[in-house]
Amino acid sequence: MPDSPLLTAAALAVIALAIAAVVGVGLKVLRSFRELGTDAERATYTTLHAASRAGQHLRAGLNPAGAAKAARQLRSLLGCDALAITDTAGVLAWDGSAEDLKPLLMDLAAGVLAGGRTAMVQSPAIVQARGAVPAAGGPPIRLEAVIAPIRANARVVGVVAAFAPSVGAGLVRAVSEVADWVSVQVELAELDASRTLLMEAEVRALRAQISPHFIYNSLNAIASFINTDPARARELVVEFADFTRYSFRRHGDFTTLAEELRCIDRYLLLERARFGDRVQVSLRIAPEVLSTVIPFLSLQPLVENAVRHGLEAKEGPGRISIAAHDSGAYAEVTIEDDGVGMDPAQLRSVLAGHSDGEHVGLRNVDARLRQVYGEGHGLVIETAPGEGTLITMRVPKSQPGHDA
Known part of the structure; x- marks a missing residue:
C-alpha cells in the first residue's frame, strides 16, 4: 500500500510520545519522592505521623478502645516486639507477640505504678514469670521489657510497656518519651472532661438562680389570677x-x-x-x-x-x-x-x-x-x-x- 510508510511513521510517533509520557511521569514521581527530603527528614515525618495518629485515639483518655488503636501506632514507632498500655486496674491494650505475658504484666508493672519511675525488666525475671523453660540443649529464651509510667496531674494512672529481645539505653529513653507523650494526651483528655463538668456545674448554677427568683414571683402572679x-x-x-x-x-x-x-x-x-x-x-x-x-x-x-x-x-x-x-x-x-x-x-x-x-x-x-x-x-x-x-x-x- 502506498501510504504504509506514513502509517508506520505515525505509529512510531505515537509510541515515542507514550514512552516520553511514561518517562515524564516516572521522573515526576522520583522528583516528588526526593522532595520528601533526606532519610532523616522522612524518618521524622514518619514519627510525627504515627504520633498524630495515636494521639487521635487517646483524645478520650485511657480506655480499651482508644488504647488498642494507639498501641498499634506506638509499637510501630518504637519498633519493639510487643507494646502494652495499662491503667492502674488492668491491661487496656496489647499489640504484638508474647501475649502469654499479658496476664502477668500488672505484677511486672507493680513497682512502676507504685513508685512512678521507669523500670527495665531483664530476661531472667520474665522467663521465670512465664514459667517457660528452654528445650534441652536449645538457646535460652530471651525477652526484656521497659515499663514507663503514665502520669496525669502528678498521679500515676497507668504504664507503657515495650518488649524486645534486648533492651538498650535507646529503647529505655524512647519508651520513657512515649509514656510522657501519652501522659500529655491523658491530661488533655482530663482537661476536656473537667471543662465539660464545669459547664454542667454552671448550667446547674443558672437553674438554681432561676428557682428562687423567678419561680416564686411567677407562682405569685399565677395565684393573683x-x-x-x-x-x-x-x-x-x-x-x-x-x-x-x-x-x-x-x-x-x-x-x-x-x-x-x-x-x-x-x-x-x-x-x-x-x-x-x-x-x-x-x-x-x-x-x-x-x-x-x-x-x-x-x-x-x-x-x-x-x-x-x-x-x-x-x-x-x-x-x-x-x-x-x-x-x-x-x-x-x-x-x-x-x-x-x-x-x-x-x-x-x-x-x-x-x-x-x-x-x-x-x-x-x-x-x-x-x-x-x-x-x-x-x-x-x-x-x-x-x-x-x-x-x-x-x-x-x-x-x-x-x-x-
Whole structure:
C-alpha cells in the first residue's frame, strides 16, 4: 500500500510520545519522592505521623478502645516486639507477640505504678514469670521489657510497656518519651472532661438562680389570677410548666436559637403577667439564624438580667429589644434594655468573678461562651448608669461536634 510508510511513521510517533509520557511521569514521581527530603527528614515525618495518629485515639483518655488503636501506632514507632498500655486496674491494650505475658504484666508493672519511675525488666525475671523453660540443649529464651509510667496531674494512672529481645539505653529513653507523650494526651483528655463538668456545674448554677427568683414571683402572679381570671391563670400554669420543663431538662449542653427564643417567650409572658404594661418587648429575628446551635440557657439569663436589674428598678415602663441576624460566619444576637444600666467598673468586676450575688447569670454566660468558642467570643456589653444596657453575643454558625 502506498501510504504504509506514513502509517508506520505515525505509529512510531505515537509510541515515542507514550514512552516520553511514561518517562515524564516516572521522573515526576522520583522528583516528588526526593522532595520528601533526606532519610532523616522522612524518618521524622514518619514519627510525627504515627504520633498524630495515636494521639487521635487517646483524645478520650485511657480506655480499651482508644488504647488498642494507639498501641498499634506506638509499637510501630518504637519498633519493639510487643507494646502494652495499662491503667492502674488492668491491661487496656496489647499489640504484638508474647501475649502469654499479658496476664502477668500488672505484677511486672507493680513497682512502676507504685513508685512512678521507669523500670527495665531483664530476661531472667520474665522467663521465670512465664514459667517457660528452654528445650534441652536449645538457646535460652530471651525477652526484656521497659515499663514507663503514665502520669496525669502528678498521679500515676497507668504504664507503657515495650518488649524486645534486648533492651538498650535507646529503647529505655524512647519508651520513657512515649509514656510522657501519652501522659500529655491523658491530661488533655482530663482537661476536656473537667471543662465539660464545669459547664454542667454552671448550667446547674443558672437553674438554681432561676428557682428562687423567678419561680416564686411567677407562682405569685399565677395565684393573683385564680379568682379574677381563671382562664388566664390556667394559661400561665401551662406556660410555667413548659418553661420549667425546658430549663430543667437533663440532656444536652447545647440547644438551637429557636428553642432558646421559645423559652424566652414563655419567660416574658410570665413576667408580663407580673409587671403588666411596664415591660414592653420587641423582637427582630432573621429566619436563617434560627437553627444556629448555642449553649443551653445562654440567652434566657441575659433577658432575665435585663428584667431584674434593668427594668425592675426603673420607674415607669421599660423596653427590651431582642434581635438576631446573619453576620457572615456568625449569628449575632443582641439584647438591649432602656433600664437603669450599671457602672462599667462594676461590670468589669462582675465579669472577672469578683462580685458575688447579683448578675451571676451575666458572668456565667460570658464564661461559658469563652470556654466553648475561645477567649475572643465572650459577651460584648455596653452600659452606663441611667443609659440602659446593650449585650451582644456572636456564635459560629458552623459548629461540628455540638449537637442541639
